[in-house]
Each structure stands twice: as structure tokens, then as C-alpha cells.
Amino acid sequence: MEEDSNLWFEEPYTKELRYQYRVKRYIARKRTKFQEAEIMDLFAFGRTLFLDGKLQSAEIDEHIYHEMLVHPAMLLHPEPKNVLIMGGGEGATLREALKHPVKRVYMVDIDEELVNMCEEYLPKWHKGSFNDERSIVLFKDARKFVEEYDGEPFDVVISDLPEPVEEGPAIYLFTKEFYSILSKKMSEDGIFVSQSGSAEYFYTEFIRALSATLKEVFPYVAGYYDYIFSFQLNWAFLIASKKYNPLERKEEMKKRFEGIKDRVKYITPEYFFAKTVLPKYMEESMNMGVPITDEKPYVWKA
């Protein structure tokens, strides 16, 4: 019966390529102060979160995205104690960070209504992380939080923010000025990682601009990527460091990986390092961009 459901969610990748997902159960919709959030069960992907009509996270492979986002940074640093996550409303980034022996993880997401909705409907994502005693969850603008922060320096900072759409809340969270401030709140050997959008060769604008920006602030910047099936795209990540060249820390990473290997499903150090060997177009795009500034923020176009 349900298999014959005639309810479909349509995601136009562009005006000329559409994805249509058959909906098993439409669960919740909420227009928060910042975005339109919809949660539904898709036959193809399981439970799935859409923001403003774009697929954000699907049960079938959210672990790939979140493991690839979190663990490289956490393993490249020798001993991350104090961690900051910007965005990450579903709670899965937090979940992965807490797999490491950290002292404290700040998660700063501006959209309280979204986080509450995820807490209610996405238990497989957060798995109770919001209530872990090491978690401090704050609902505020991440820039403001960082500017005012005067606690212990961050060892690892994870940027799990949406693309900076026009007038969206993330628009000043990808600029040189912001990264300069952020860098000052990080420890000497702090590591920063950011989800960085599509890694397809017909859309590399954002990685170009973002890698150019990070290079203005951090001595070491490297890219990696992975294919996320439910995104139907190769996805880019940029990792930046004040002290370590990430690409030279394979042995260190392997050693530290032993400590968490029973808690992850997908990532291995070998696999991660293979994913730092970029397709030619992506490697080139890492050297072609113009830094993003507060004066000229990057505006992401669908």
C-alpha cells in the first residue's frame, strides 16, 4: 500500500534536471525565523531533512557526510579538548565530535526552532548528544559568539553552515575578517574544517573563493571531497591549520584513529588521504579564487 504512495517531493537541481522522491510519510513542516524546514520519510533515503526545499541530510548516508566532516580535523589535531561547531542543527556533527575524548563541545546554531524540530524528529542524528554533559548548545549568531568568546582557545573548529545565500544568516561567516577573528580564538595548533559545497567540475566557484579566503588567514589549507549519494553530488571540504600541514600527518592520524575506530562506520585514514587527491579541476580551483571579505561577501546562487 504505502509503496504505492503518490506523494512526491520534487527537488529541482536546476531548472533542467529534477529529482523526484516518493514520500513514504510526510512528518513535519515548520517555517522557522530563518528557513522552511521539512522532515519526511522517503522510500529511497529514509528519514530526510529539507531546508528551503534542498535536501540537507538523509538517514541513508548522513554518516558519510558527518564522519568525513568531523573526524579528519579531530584526528589531525593531537589532542582536541575544546571544540566549536558552527551550525550543525541536526546534532550529528556534535554526535561525531563527542566520540573523541573532548572536554567540551560548543555548538552554536542560530535556529532554535530547527534544532528543536531535529531533536524531536531526528533522534538517529543527535542520539542524545544535545544532552551530553560535555555539550554546550547555544542559539545565537556564530559570528557574534566568536567575537565575544573569551574562554579557552578552540583546538578544533567545525563549520557546518549552510551556503551563504542572499540575506541569509551565514553571509558573514565565510569572510576573511571573520576567519581572522576566529583564528585568534583558536589554539596554536588549532584546526579548522568547513563543509564547502559542491565539488563538481561545473560548480567550483565556492571552493575557489573559500580556499582563497582561508589561505589569507591560515598557513596550511587543503581540500578533500566525497560523494554523498543523497546529495547526488561530490561534496567538498576544506581543512585549514595554523601549525600542521594536514597532508603530512598520515602516520599521526593512523595512530589516533585506533582510539575511535570501533565507533565509526565509514571513514579510515587511508580512505581519507585518498580523498585528498583531488580531481584536476578541483585542485586547480583551489588556486584560482579571490578572497571573500566583509565588504564583498560571497552570495551563493542556486
Place this chain on the structure above:
Amino acid sequence: MEEDSNLWFEEPYTKELRYQYRVKRYIARKRTKFQEAEIMDLFAFGRTLFLDGKLQSAEIDEHIYHEMLVHPAMLLHPEPKNVLIMGGGEGATLREALKHPVKRVYMVDIDEELVNMCEEYLPKWHKGSFNDERSIVLFKDARKFVEEYDGEPFDVVISDLPEPVEEGPAIYLFTKEFYSILSKKMSEDGIFVSQSGSAEYFYTEFIRALSATLKEVFPYVAGYYDYIFSFQLNWAFLIASKKYNPLERKEEMKKRFEGIKDRVKYITPEYFFAKTVLPKYMEESMNMGVPITDEKPYVWKA
């Protein structure tokens, strides 16, 4: 005007996930003796070939598929002179093989009507390769051709066949018996490569069976993969060798790559080797299968 075309081609990935491509121009359709072939210009992917409703090859990224299929095998062998391509009707596999200083490339495809259609409508694929004096294009069953072949042994054999669908012509081209015969027609250091279907973690059946089968015949078998955007999938390739361990020939490959590097757009040896580091599920699946035999041929289910 054309941008507003309301003609769509729909490809059901499964019953529960559909892709819809806006059609710029519908060019040709032919029901050949073996399949339904359709060629059209899509806004998203450029000129595109569909067989039995499944996307086979798109202008936007056919070079990724064909470079990844052909060059690793051609570069791992020290001096491929005599090459066999099974399938490959569009002529692009042939085009890539001819970039090497070969003496002769046999292309054996059972579907003459399809090859003629590709010759007429897919000039960017074959680029005249069918008429290269080193090419011998034959329209016959590849198994029959191999069984009867008594010419110089093949240095490289490239299997660019469709999945073995029920009652389709490829059904006995993936069996242990066939590979045993084929192996005897290959040189001592011959290398075999096969496109091997989806490399997604929810569909690894075919790689399992195929790698188990190849291991029955060839001492060395390795897998690699790449994401093909127009397939919306990670795609698997299996490479097998009588003499060389492909994964140990990085330096050799780098050296030989110098000879063709100006003629390729995408592949590099570094990138290829990174793509031999498989995701865990794929690595595992390479050790789990049961060999395919003439008695129990693999039947691919959509």
C-alpha cells in the same frame, strides 16, 4: 524559447526515485535487434545516449568514464600493441585506446545498428576512430569472436559491455568459463579491465560476483571507482592481470603517462591510484562474492 521546452525524459532510478531531464532536442530513436536506443540533447548534460531508457553516456562527462576505463589498463601494461574492446558502441573507448601507440585495436560490438547510429549522431564520442587504420570494427558476439580468435595475443582487453540483463547479449560475457578462454588469448603480461556497474554501498552485488569470478582466472584483481555525474552514481571498474600487481606499478604508470598526458583531460596517475583506495563497503564486497559460471550466469536486476 528552447529553455522553456516542456519535453522531459524521465529515468526511474528505482520506483521511488526519479530523474527528469529537460530535453532540448530529441534527435533519434531506433529499436535495434538488441535494444531501444535514443539520442537526445539534454539541457543538463548535452548530447546523451539512452539504451532501454537508461542513461549510457553523456557529452558532459563521457570523458571521465572513458578515460577511467581505458587508460589505467593501457598504462599499467608496459607496451600494449594488440588491444581488444568488447562492446563500446559509442566509439569513445576506441578513441581513448587509439591515443596510445598501439598497432591494432579490435572493437567487437554485437549491435551494428547502434554503432551506425552512434557514428552518425555521436561524432564527439568516436571522433573518427572507426576509420582509424589501426581499428578493426566487427559486429558479432564477443564470446564467439574470442573463442574463434587465433591471432596475436591481446595485451589489453577492455570490457565495455552493458550489465548482463536477462536474455540480453552480454549474459555469457561475465562468466568464469569465458574469462578462462579469454585469458588464453591474452599475452603473458596481459591486462584486463571491465566496467563493473554501480559502486554504491546499497548495490554491490555485481562487483562482489564479478571480482570473485575474475579471481578464479587472474592472479591479480583490483578495484577502482569514480563518480560519474550524469550517472548520478559512483561507478566501479575491476582490473585484472596475469603478471603484474596493478597497485604496485605506480612509478611505471607515472613514467608511461608522460607519453599521453597532453591527450587526456581528466586522469592522472596520482588520481587513479587514489581511486584504488576503496570505501570500506566496496573493499569488503571484493572479498565476499561467489563466482559467476555459465551454468549460473549473473542476471542483473534493475
Place this chain on the structure above:
Amino acid sequence: MEEDSNLWFEEPYTKELRYQYRVKRYIARKRTKFQEAEIMDLFAFGRTLFLDGKLQSAEIDEHIYHEMLVHPAMLLHPEPKNVLIMGGGEGATLREALKHPVKRVYMVDIDEELVNMCEEYLPKWHKGSFNDERSIVLFKDARKFVEEYDGEPFDVVISDLPEPVEEGPAIYLFTKEFYSILSKKMSEDGIFVSQSGSAEYFYTEFIRALSATLKEVFPYVAGYYDYIFSFQLNWAFLIASKKYNPLERKEEMKKRFEGIKDRVKYITPEYFFAKTVLPKYMEESMNMGVPITDEKPYVWKA
């Protein structure tokens, strides 16, 4: 925002013609003992009820369907006091019947869960009719109810049943045997009317069979039809009478119409009689069918 909803409900008219409705709000779904019921707000039609994926009733034009179903029979009879509705779960057939000065209306619908759902989510349909003191709402098989009924004879019987799908509850509610029993429970001048499915010229099978069946039992049988926009179809109705020739009672109907004319939105006697002038194919089909019997019940095919 909502206008950009990407949720669609798809109704395949046939495998080759699909309707897609953009969904404003998906309200409720329930698998009752008898059918899959879904209620949603469509941008095009307002609140809409689907049963087993087929559109049943839409806010935008349910009044056309229900006025055309109920009032002709009620106005052709000189003084309907005791009325029976079979089916009609939304409550709108009941609502229209109660606009007349009746003593009692029985509504017999087998699907209690559906009626409860309609009561909750379709207030514009029933408008409180379920609680009108003249209403007697029963949840049972209409055939059983009629067979056992021994109250005052019915002046008007309204069949607002779904098409008799295989193994569905309506399968024995369209047979000669049933109509014979029913006829005996009707007054001398009783009038029967039935929604009778599509009136399109490429699908007249059901009207053929049904009119042949009614003619076995009732001396007078006439057809009429109207276009229901949300059905995207001309819809047929058959009206049968023991004593009156419906087509000859125009003046009587006009007179009685005065009593309800302020309570209806759409129907007029002139308009109704114009709708009894059938397209040629429909007129012909009323004389071509074979009666439906308990032994050979009609099975409706989508």
C-alpha cells in the same frame, strides 16, 4: 513561501496521462479497514480528499457534484420525506438532502473511520449534517441494511458509492438482485439516483451496464451528466423511477425548485434538463449494456 512548496500529489489518470497537484499542506492519512484515505490542501483545488490515490472530492467544486447528485431526485419526487443515502462519507450528500423539508435521512456508509476523518477535516462538506436531528448515520454494509430494513418506505434513494472495484465493499451494490430488493423498500413513487462514473466517450462501460441493470427493475431510467473540473471528467448520473418519467416533470421540478433556490449555488431546473440531453455516444451507451447480476458482478478497472 508556501507557493514554492515542492510537495506534489500525482494521480495517474492512466499510465500515459498524469495529473500532478502541488500540495499546500498535507493534512492526514489513514489506512482504514476499507481504503487508503488522504486529505490535503491543494493549491489548485483547495482541501481535497483522495481515496486509494484517486481524487474523490475537492473544495473548489464539490458543490457541483453534490448538487447535481442530490437535487434532481429530490425535486422530481413531489414530497420526499424518508431518504436513504448509501455511501457519501464526506457528509455533503447528506448536507444537500437536508436542504429539503425531509423527515429523516439515513446515511449508511461502511467505513466509520473514513466518516470520522471527514467529520474532523472536512467541515465545509458536512457542515454539521451528521448531527442534524433528522440524520441517522449508520456504519454498515448498505446491502445488509437494505435487506433488513423494515421501516417506512424510502421516497428517494441516493447511491453515492465508489465504483465497484475488485473485492471492494461496493461490489454487490450495483446488481439487479440488489436493486430488486431496494425497489421493494421504496415507496410507489420512489426515485433512485446513482453517481455512475465517467461519462467520457472512451469510457462508457459502466453506464452501459448500470443503465441496463436499472432498466430491469425500474420502468423509467434516464441519464444526465456534468463536467467536474477537479475530476477532469464529465461525470454520469443515472436516475430511475417507479412511477414518473423524470424527463417529463420539468414544470413540477421548476415549481418545487422555488423552495430551495436560495440554498443552492449551482443547479437550476433549466440547467439540469439541458444536462439530460446526452452526447450521442452516451445516449447510445444507455441502450447497449448487459445487466449486472450477483452472479456476474461488474468489476471496475482503473
Place this chain on the structure above:
Amino acid sequence: MEEDSNLWFEEPYTKELRYQYRVKRYIARKRTKFQEAEIMDLFAFGRTLFLDGKLQSAEIDEHIYHEMLVHPAMLLHPEPKNVLIMGGGEGATLREALKHPVKRVYMVDIDEELVNMCEEYLPKWHKGSFNDERSIVLFKDARKFVEEYDGEPFDVVISDLPEPVEEGPAIYLFTKEFYSILSKKMSEDGIFVSQSGSAEYFYTEFIRALSATLKEVFPYVAGYYDYIFSFQLNWAFLIASKKYNPLERKEEMKKRFEGIKDRVKYITPEYFFAKTVLPKYMEESMNMGVPITDEKPYVWKA
């Protein structure tokens, strides 16, 4: 095989209701000087013509549209000899007109490329009418033709024009000024009929304006309508006359119908007169509009 074609033509009725037709064969596309014309075979409707993406005419029921457009006017006039068709590029309006014993039919259509395309691909529409010796087919602006015309007065004028879209060629063919000129080129008992767009209750703007306009010029104006399945709409027609009240000529029409009854498939005088009994909303809309003038032409919005 063909039944499984995955080629679809999509017609958005509005942004919120889409029709999708499975395409059996895509036959021809041409961007003429005036519009985008596409001809294809649909499984649901047979051969079908689309103009600017809107369905114009389908094999399955073009006879309903064309019989209802042409014969009422031709039968209401006692002896139409000299006939003018404006538009009607498919040739089916001409075909129907030639079923009467006329002396001459002018067909004036601005789009020569479209007419040529229809002549080649829509033989079931024109059935050779373009070459009937009574036909005079002219490719020019109908307004210009009428203004310059000084031949015998027209007994019947049939307006089979597209809706007056912005900057389209029909924009000045629906104005009071044009009808005044046209009226002078018609005989004393001349009859004019025009296809008049949707007759649905949520879209009556055009009938309102058009009937108000015709009433400025002609003493008698009446409306009728019919459901055209492939349009998925009730369709309106307006008929205007200098001398006769169309609604009072039923007996005359019946008599004259005898002469063509073997040559038509659908229409009968009884049926036609039933279709002049309008739904209330349509009747009301015939008395509510403001005349269209050259200064304020009607611009049709999708």
C-alpha cells in the same frame, strides 16, 4: 516497448497543476515567425499539436471542437455561400465548413509555416481541404484582409484564432472596432462565431469581455460551450447575428441538419441547443463585461 517510453510532454495548466502526457513519437518542432509549434503522438490523445507549449488540437477529440465551432453558425444561417475562417491553421475548421454546400471559403491564417507543417503532419485534420477548389487559403493578417476585402459579403464568419496574448498577432482581432468593420463585410443575415476560451467558473474574464464587445456590434449574441477532453476544460463559443436570434431557430436548424447529418460524428441540433443552456456563472458572466477596444485591447494571461 513503445508503451514504456520515458519521454513526457508536460503542460503546466497553472504553476500548481501539471498535466504530463507520455509521448509515443515526437514528430516535429518548428519555431515559426509567430510561435513554437510541436507535433507529437501521445499515447493518451493520438497525434497532437502544441503551440507555445499549450495543447491546441488532439486527434482523439478535435472533431468535437471543430463540429461545435463550425456547424451551429452554418446551420443557423439559411444558406451560407460565402464563408470566412480567420485562423484555423490545422485545416479542420475548413474541412467542416466544406461539408456544407458553400461556394467559397476563405481561410486567412497569418502563419504560413504552421499551415505547411499541419498540411504535412496533420492529414486527418485537413483531409485535403486546402486543395478543395472552393478553398482560398491566404497567409496574412486577418484584420488587414477584412479591412481591404471588397468581394461578396460573408454569410458566415468563423473566428478560430488563438487567445490574444501580449504582442501576439491576434491582439486586434477581438476589438469592437474590428468587429464593426467585419460586420460591414457580412451579409444582412450574416452570422459570426468565435471560439472563446475557457468556460470554467474560475476563468470567465475572456467571455465577459468578448460578449460585451460583440453586443456593441451585433443585435443578437449567445453563448454555448462543450467539454473538450484533451483540453481538460469546458470550452466557450460565442455566436452573434445581425438578424436572427440564434436561440429561436431550433426548427430551422433541425431541418437544415438533415443535409449534413451523415457527414458529422458528434453534433446534433438537440445537443447543441442543450449546450446553449449555460451554467449560472457563465450566464452571469455574459452580462458583466466591458467592451474590448483598439485602445484597450484584451491581453490574455496564462
